[in-house]
Amino acid sequence: MMNINRGADETPDPEPASGAASGPEQASGTPAVRADALTVVRGPRTVLRGLDFTVPRGQITGLLGPSGCGKSTLMRSIVGTQAKVTGTLEVLGRPAGHPTLRTRIGYVTQAPSVYDDLTIRQNLDYFTAILAPGRPTAERHQDVTRVLDDVDLTSHADSLAGNLSGGQRSRVSLAVALLGSPELLVLDEPTVGLDPVLRRDLWNLFHDIAATRGATLLISSHVMDEAERCHRLLLMREGEILADDTPDALRTNTGSDTVEAAFLHLVDQATAAAREKETTR
């Protein structure tokens, strides 16, 4: 698991949230992520409120919702870097934060840690050495060559990271997360600030990764048109899950043409339900 930002005031609890029993199984039949009554408190606020959902394996699940709704907090909880997580949170068949998950999850934060004064290859050499210190050098080099190819940066391998464009830097971060072939990739707003062509290229790359490696991708965004590119969606608002479905089902069930319209419909519905509850008190 790479590129983890730990909030200064928020080291994870020593005991991870409860989850599956241990065992060698790592059951491929289990979902990639399963949450039950997942609640997270940050400072004085409860920012995730009793979430229940699953993320299926081998697909792209989009985590969509407005700024501040709790997407990053949920991702931090899944990768095991968030404090004050209660309820059940099971990742790849283990409790979130379990040490054996470290090499099975690739994580790209919103502020990717790529060293500007190193070349792309040197960055990757450095991260692969940290990720798998005991691994033979030849294997580590193979891994670096493979991820450079995956993100289409082989021809730029010897360029300084500090001289790259925004899209190239995003791809370097993704390459770092792909080292060691993780089963689950958690990408926090990977396309933010990129132009439409680069966004499209990155989404094509995400689909290639899911299709060719069978990896599970959990990708956050607050840009609703990106929702259409996902196999499944978790729509969030104010620390709650508004919907957990496919884009098709969401559009059909709400009678909407787009996921954005479906989201707005669900928000209006939730607001009306809350009002009704208030008035019947």
Ligand SMILES: Nc1ncnc2c1ncn2[C@@H]1O[C@H](COP(=O)(O)OP(=O)(O)OP(=O)(O)O)[C@@H](O)[C@H]1O
């Ligand atoms: N360190 C912190 N202490 C207290 N509250 C925090 C802290 N970090 C974030 N929050 C609050 O938690 C809530 C969820 O934040 P989070 O970063 O998870 O949202 P987000 O959906 O990822 O937003 P964005 O799309 O802007 O990144 C926000 O209301 C935010 O103000």
